[in-house]
Amino acid sequence: xxxxxxxxxxxxxxxxxxxxxxxxxxxxxxxxxxxxxxxxxxxxxxxxxxxxxxxxxxxxxxxxxxxxxxxxxxxxxxxxxxxxxxxxxxxxxxxxxxxxxxxxxxxxxxxxxxxxxxxxxxxxxxxxxxxxxxxxxxxxxxxxxxxxxxxxxxxxxxxxxxxxxxxxxxxxxxxxxxxxxxxxxxxxxxxxxxxxxxxxxx
Numbered sequence: 001x002x003x004x005x006x007x008x009x010x011x012x013x014x015x016x017x018x019x020x021x022x023x024x025x026x027x028x029x030x031x032x033x034x035x036x037x038x039x040x041x042x043x044x045x046x047x048x049x050x051x052x053x054x055x056x057x058x059x060x061x062x063x064x065x066x067x068x069x070x071x072x073x074x075x076x077x078x079x080x081x082x083x084x085x086x087x088x089x090x091x092x093x094x095x096x097x098x099x100x101x102x103x104x105x106x107x108x109x110x111x112x113x114x115x116x117x118x119x120x121x122x123x124x125x126x127x128x129x130x131x132x133x134x135x136x137x138x139x140x141x142x143x144x145x146x147x148x149x150x151x152x153x154x155x156x157x158x159x160x161x162x163x164x165x166x167x168x169x170x171x172x173x174x175x176x177x178x179x180x181x182x183x184x185x186x187x188x189x190x191x192x193x194x195x196x197x198x199x200x201x202x
Contacts, residue, residue: 011070018074028075029086035068036093043100050108058101058159062152065097091131094148095124102151105158109168115176122183123151129187133194137201141190146182154179 021031042061046054072090076082099120106116127148133141144150 010066011074014067014070015074018071018078021071022075022079022081026075028072028079028081029083029089031068031072031075032086032089032093035065035072036089036097039065039097040100043097043103046104047107050104052162052165054163055104055159056163058104059156062101062156062159066149066152069094091127095127098123098127098148098151102155105155105162105168108162109172109176111168111170111173115173115180119176119179119183122180122187126183126186126190129190129194133190133197136194136198138194138197141194141197143189143193144186145189146179146186 038061042057046058072086076086102116102120102123106113106120109116126146130141130143130147133139146154
């Protein structure tokens with residue numbers, strides 16, 4: 001089970017807005033670029049000014065970014081805006097954005113940044129494993145249990161925790177360890193599913 005499975009319902013809600021944006025000439029690549037730029041800017045801001053109250057912006061932005069990610073995909077698929085550049089922007093933008101938004105949590109961890117940095121690395125590897133499905137004759141894999149949408153919920157919750165005065169302590173190391181294990185599980189699931197799909201297609 002993954003938050004990603006709720007995507008179709010979310011898209012249905014956004015479809016009227018997507019039609020309006022397409023009619024105004026807004027492109028999928030523009031939406032993708034704006035989402036990535038704001039994510040990086042917010043991540044840098046929170047890394048430089050790690051005041052607890054500002055971490056409330058994390059869940060707010062993750063929700064908005066989820067909407068933008070759905071919008072750019074719908075513009076591309078449903079309004080004839082698919083492009084090779086768009087595919088690169090989408091995948092690279094997501095990985096860079098996630099790394100930027102997760103980084104502030106690594107910097108406020110009193111146990112040191114390495115545990116959270118390992119989570120950042122495994123998160124990127126998770127998306128890489130998903131994309132690699134397309135190179136072996138399978139589809140782009142989004143298998144869980146800890147895909148991009150699930151991580152957005154996790155880090156959004158952590159943002160709220162920090163914003164209301166919560167502080168990381170020894171327990172944070174255990175949290176990152178559990179998240180890392182879930183990411184490894186996700187990587188294995190995506191690789192396994194990609195291999196099965198490719199063999200079936202062959």
